[in-house]
Amino acid sequence: xxxxxxxxxxxxxxxxxxxxxxxxxxxxxxxxxxxxxxxxxxxxxxxxxxxxxxxxxxxxxxxxxxxxxxxxxxxxxxxxxxxxxxxxxxxxxxxxxxxxxxxxxxxxxxxxxxxxxxxxxxxxxxxxxxxxxxxxxxxxxxxxxxxxxxxxxxxxxxxxxxxxxxxxxxxxxxxxxxxxxxxxxxxxxxxxxxxxxxxxxxxxxxxxxxxxxxxxxxxxxxxxxxxxxxxxxxxxxxxxxxxxxxxxxxxxxxxxxxxxxxxxxxxxxxxxxxxxxxxxxxxxxxxxxxxxxxxxxxxxxxxxxxxxxxxxxxxxxxxxxxxxxxxxxxxxxxxxxxxxxxxxxxxxxxxxxxxxxxxxxxxxxxxxxxxxxxxx
Numbered sequence: 001x002x003x004x005x006x007x008x009x010x011x012x013x014x015x016x017x018x019x020x021x022x023x024x025x026x027x028x029x030x031x032x033x034x035x036x037x038x039x040x041x042x043x044x045x046x047x048x049x050x051x052x053x054x055x056x057x058x059x060x061x062x063x064x065x066x067x068x069x070x071x072x073x074x075x076x077x078x079x080x081x082x083x084x085x086x087x088x089x090x091x092x093x094x095x096x097x098x099x100x101x102x103x104x105x106x107x108x109x110x111x112x113x114x115x116x117x118x119x120x121x122x123x124x125x126x127x128x129x130x131x132x133x134x135x136x137x138x139x140x141x142x143x144x145x146x147x148x149x150x151x152x153x154x155x156x157x158x159x160x161x162x163x164x165x166x167x168x169x170x171x172x173x174x175x176x177x178x179x180x181x182x183x184x185x186x187x188x189x190x191x192x193x194x195x196x197x198x199x200x201x202x203x204x205x206x207x208x209x210x211x212x213x214x215x216x217x218x219x220x221x222x223x224x225x226x227x228x229x230x231x232x233x234x235x236x237x238x239x240x241x242x243x244x245x246x247x248x249x250x251x252x253x254x255x256x257x258x259x260x261x262x263x264x265x266x267x268x269x270x271x272x273x274x275x276x277x278x279x280x281x282x283x284x285x286x287x288x289x290x291x292x293x294x295x296x297x298x299x300x301x302x303x304x305x306x307x308x309x310x311x312x313x314x315x316x317x318x319x320x321x322x323x324x325x326x327x328x329x330x331x332x333x334x335x336x337x338x339x340x341x342x343x344x345x346x347x348x349x350x351x352x353x354x355x356x357x358x359x360x361x362x363x364x365x366x367x368x369x370x371x372x373x374x375x376x
Contacts, residue, residue, distance in 0.1 A: 002284070005291045006258050009250075012297065017254040028251040032301040037193065040343040045356055046244060046304055052361035053241040053307070054271055057234055060365055064231050065276035076278040079285075092162040092225055094215035098132035101158050104214045105168050109176075111211040112204075113328050119179045120172060126151055131168070133157035141167045143174035143201075147190055150182025162225055165215055166205055173204025181338040189338040194302070195354075196346050198309035199316070200335050203350075205229070206317035207328070227375045230368055233310055238272040240307035243293050247301055262287050308356070314364045315352035321367075327351065 013028075020031035029043065069077050071086040085091070095101045102124060110117030123129050128151055141156030154171045158164040177200035181190040192200075209226055216222035249264050250256070256264075266287055279286040290296060295303045319327035334350035347354040 002288050002291070005288075006261075009261075009297065010258070012300075013250055013254050016300065017251065020251075028254070029248055029301070032251070036301060040195075040354070043248065046248065048358075049304065049307065049356040050241045050245045052356055052358045053237050055358055056361045056365045057237045058272060058274065060369060061235050061238060062274035062276060064235065065274045069276060077276050078278055079282065082277065089224070092216075092221060092228075093160055094162060094165040094212075094225070095158075096160055098158050101131055101164065101168055102129060105165075105172060107214050108169070108208050108211045109172060111214075112207050113332070115332075116172070116176050116204075119176050122179075123151060123154065123175060128153040130155050131158045133159050141171060143171040143178065145174075145178045145190065147187050150179065152178040162228065165212075166229060169205045169208045170201040173201035176200065176204065177335045180332060180336045184338045184340065189340050192339045193343065194305035195308050195312075195343050196339065198306055199312045199347070199350070202233075202306075202309050202313035203316040203331060205233075206313055207320055207331070209317075223375050227372060230372055230375075233314075234365075234368060237307050237310060240304060240310075242268045242272045243290065243296065244301070244304040244307075246290060247296060247303075250296075251300070265290050308354070311356070311361065311364055312347055312350070312352055312354070314368060316350055318364065318367045319351050321371075 016028040016031075020026075020028040023031060025031040025034075033043065065077060065082070068081070068086045072081060074081065095104060102120070106117050106120045106124075109120055120129075128146075131154070137157060138155075139157060142154075144153045144155065146152055152175045154168075154175060156164070156167055156171060158168070174197065177192070177197065178190075181192075184190050209229065212225055213222055216225055246265060246268055250261070253260070269286065269289075293303070316327060316331055319330065330349065330351040334346050337346050337349060341349070344354040353360060
């Protein structure tokens with residue numbers, strides 16, 4: 001379906017460019033920024049994000065891939081070699097049933113902050129948790145805010161994996177956010193942009209990590225779970241930067257032919273890749289890998305928010321490492337603001353910066369590097 005997807009994007013780029021020009025914008029990128037309500041940062045900030053990730057995070061990912069190559073005793077890494085445990089271990093299994101997932105998640109949240117545990121317990125009492133996978137159930141997982149009563153609903157498809165456990169921590173962060181904003185007087189105040197909403201959820205993943213022993217009694221499994229999570233959250237940042245920079249190029253060059261688009265994607269792949277993975281057997285798959293990212297088709301320019309929030313979550317976790325009680329209070333204070341303040345002010349309340357400079361990203365990268373070293 002490669003050609004069909006290329007044709008579809010051709011139509012979308014052409015149509016979106018026309019919409020923007022009819023609205024007196026120079027290009028669809030500028031139109032999209034206004035459409036998305038991006039009043040707290042500019043396209044230049046996005047470019048700073050791209051470069052900071054390329055300079056500070058990509059070298060870390062290269063190190064992960066080098067370590068993997070050594071452990072797997074391979075001369076070259078193929079794309080599929082990134083999808084297995086490098087030491088051949090069985091998949092992590094933090095729980096067996098949805099009931100066990102809930103019970104242990106409540107315990108973890110209580111240890112982080114008693115209020116967080118109470119939030120999950122309240123949702124359980126009210127029947128606002130649908131966690132187990134079952135035949136005929138829709139896929140996915142999310143926290144759905146119910147603004148009128150202020151008690152959200154979590155939907156997911158848990159089957160006992162590490163990813164399921166992290167998803168519960170993530171959606172639980174969204175749920176806590178819903179509870180903390182429930183008394184704001186205007187519903188719109190409770191609906192936050194993704195740069196803030198995902199800060200709540202991604203930070204909770206990290207804040208909960210010190211208590212994952214609730215799920216893993218085996219110290220080696222616990223260490224492995226933490227290391228895998230830290231490596232995963234860093235490894236996705238170059239992909240986010242690639243997708244975002246690609247979209248800037250698409251809409252600043254709306255007349256581009258498919259061949260130029262493919263060449264641009266390949267060049268970006270070289271910029272943001274570790275250089276350790278050999279795609280030579282799969283050149284077409286590499287050239288069209290952008291086609292798997294539905295955001296490019298359905299919600300243009302909506303994606304970098306997750307990278308911004310991930311950096312913020314790392315900063316929250318760094319604060320937690322230095323002063324747990326203060327960091328948790330700042331986290332709660334920030335989430336309680338809902339969208340009554342700017343993104344920058346909310347981040348400042350959390351004790352962190354809404355900053356994509358190379359120096360700041362380097363600080364965060366160095367922190368995670370130290371955390372990983374402590375797990376070796």
